[in-house]
Every structure is written in C-alpha cells, then in structure tokens.
Amino acid sequence: MIIDLHCHTTLSDGKLTPRELVSHAMDNGVTTLSITDHDTVEAYDGLDTGRLHVIPGIELSSQWRNTGIHIVGLNIDLHSTALQEAIKRQKLARWKRAESIAGKLEKRGIMNTLEGAARIAGNDNIGRPHFARYLVESGTCKNTGDAFSRYLGTGKSGNVDKFWPELPEVVEWILSANGIAVLAHPLTYKLTRTKLSALVDDFINAGGRAMEVVSGKQLAKHTRDLAKICRQKNLLASCGSDFHQPEQSWADLGRFPPLPRECSPVWDYF
Ligand code: AMP
Ligand code: MN
Ligand code: MN
Ligand code: MN
Secondary structure (H helix, E strand, O other): OOOOOOOOOOOOOOOOOOOHHHHHHHHHHOOOOOOOEEEHHHOOOOOOOOOEEOOOOEEEEEEEEEEEEEEEEEEOOOOOOHHHHHHHHHHEEEHHHHHHHHHHHHHHHOOOHHHHHHHHOOOOOOOHHHHHHHHHHHOOOOHHHHHHHHOOOOOOOOOOOOOOOOOOHHHHHHOOOOEEEEOHHEEEEEEHHHHHHHHHHHHHHHHHOOEEEOOOOOHHHHHHHHHHHHHHOOEEEEEOOOOOOOOOOOOOOOOOOOOOOOOOEEHHOO
C-alpha cells in the first residue's frame, strides 16, 4: 500500500490538473490519495478517481501567534455548509493578503505584482507561488526559490500571515465537516522546540488529532523526532509528499520514507 495524504493541483498552486494528478498517482503505484489543495476543494468537482482510493481533503491556512500554520483536513464532507462558508472566507483572505503582499513589494520598488500574480493565478486560488512566478517572469528573480528566499519566504517582507483566521477556528471548520484535523509539516515553521510543543498543545485543545510525521523527503532524524512528539502527545500520524509538480525537488507523489512502526496511522480512523 502506498498512501499519500498531501498534494496539490492547478486549483491551488500545483502544476497538474486533478485528472493528471490521479493518473500520475496511479503510475506511481499510489493506492490511497488525498488531494489537499490550499483553501479549496474544487479539484473534487466531477473528478473520476478510477481505481484509486481517494480521501477528500483540504489544506487550510491559519495563524498561531502571528505565524502562518497549515492545517490539513482529511476525510471531510465536501458538501458541508460550514466548510463551504470557510472556503469563501479563505478566498477573500487570499485576495486581501495578495493586495498586502503587492503593497509590500511596491515599497521595495517592484511594481504591478498584484496584476501579474492575478493573471498567472487565473481562476485558481491566488498565493505566494503566483507572486514568485511573476517575479521570475518580470526578471526580478532568477527562479521561484530565489523569489521565496528574497521576498516571499518565512521572515521576508512579502510573507503576510495576519489575514488568516486563528488556528482554533480553522480546526473547528474541519470538525464541522466531520474531518480529522492534521497539523501539516510541523518542522517548516522554524519554531523552537518549546514553541512547537505549545503549538501542538493548542492544536490538540482545539480538537486536532493528527500530525504529519513524514512530509516529503526528510531526514530520518526528523522523522524520529516527529514520531516521538506524536507518541508523547497521543496524536495520530499522517504522511504525504506535498507534491506540487513533477520537477519539484522534495518528493514525487507517493515517494517518501515510511511512517515509523510505533506510529498510529491516521488512516485507521477513516
Ligand atoms: P501560500 O499558500 O500563498 O502561503 O503559499 C505557500 C506555498 O508556497 C507552499 O505551499 C509552497 O507551495 C510554496 N512555497 C513555500 N516556500 C517555498 C520556497 N522556499 N520555494 C518555493 N515554493 C515555496
Ligand atoms: Mn503550495
Ligand atoms: Mn503547506
Ligand atoms: Mn501543501
């Protein structure tokens, strides 16, 4: 069994359409997949998933103590009214944030980025990757990695998190849609151990039940660390590639290390 519970399509910032993603997953031998686009579930509209077992999912943006935190919702009811309302709010937040990002870039002398990013995003959920692609297209940055490290990444002026709802509210949306809330890629927030532990406690108090122990290719020591936190806090474990596009460096669909044996897998509760 190959289980991948975190990936993206063109409906957010991925490069494959939902159909192409399903077909790529089957080529890679994935047996269970959750498509977890940023703040949208449109990928599921009329999607033919064939023989692939698909778990309805989403990746929601939130903030906790001024840090942007991603929460994956798994096995959600796609038609939940609360979820649909939440998605509308997130869409608005994304546009407000995009205006704010453009304002920050303008202060640094880079003009018209909102128009550029919006054009690249088209109907898809606008995010920092669309700004990154525009910064490359307009010749300001040499590649998207460069755009994140200079302007859009953690700690840079173009990374704006204040428009996201607080973490407990986002967890509540997932619970309202009968889903399981999963703390996504816990090591990417660059928190100290004490802060990460406080985040996990707040997440659990809000109703969160699982954490990604494996996110893409990662060092074995990081996997062990996360498995330990999971055990200590009595959380279920999830895993996924966070796949966005075939040429990405961190992991292809379904291609990442296995969950440690001592973990209690989240899929036992679907
Ligand atoms: P957003 O949802 O608008 O906050 O954008 C977050 C997305 O940006 C992540 O899901 C990744 O796809 C992408 N991203 C974050 N950091 C980097 C980076 N350093 N290089 C390239 N893409 C990144
Ligand atoms: Mn993304
Ligand atoms: Mn994420
Ligand atoms: Mn993701």
